[in-house]
Amino acid sequence: DGGITQSPKYLFRKEGQNVTLSCEQNLNHDAMYWYRQDPGQGLRLIYYSQIVNDFQKGDIAEGYSVSREKKESFPLTVTSAQKNPTAFYLCASSIGGSGRTDTQYFGPGTRLTVL
């Protein structure tokens, strides 16, 4: 079945440590995205990638880094520079290309807690 997988589902880290969240898709989508969701809030865009080896900062990129070495993979690293990393992280993908009709499909999310 085609879809988006994220691992792990729950992640705990100590303050000051970097941690990497995995996102894989087998939908053959060109575009991939990372969002952050805080309690009672909507999603906010961290980074997105339109194509392999290219990515752009979203609204809240500070303290995060990404890579896009393969079409199907878009890992997110939460660095120690992120001041408040505890949140629910959602990865999405879409066919890509220009315009407003490009629907994004989401993975199941990773809940990160900093101890």
Next chain:
Amino acid sequence: AQKITQTQPGMFVQEKEAVTLDCTYDTSDPSYGLFWYKQPSSGEMIFLIYQGSYDQQNATEGRYSLNFQKARKSANLVISASQLGDSAMYFCAMREANSGGGADGLTFGKGTHLIIQP
């Protein structure tokens, strides 16, 4: 200013009734898309329905329809014959056309928590 406003933090609806979830948006871009997503307690975002700014007709997908009033900048989601499984958070989102081409992210509202009561 918020680009997407959902004014109903929570709603209680009796099973089998229709429900309307409000969404207003703010953009100066003539080309944009509006999306509704459902987020059950498991956390995954499930795409429900899409409406384009140039679409002449309101979008429909099964029990979901979108009441699109462009002049008022509103895109309300209507769920007909609600079911217990409809209980979830619902998010309205917008994507403005990227003048440079290529994919861009969605801007989300804060959501409405819908609870269907038996």
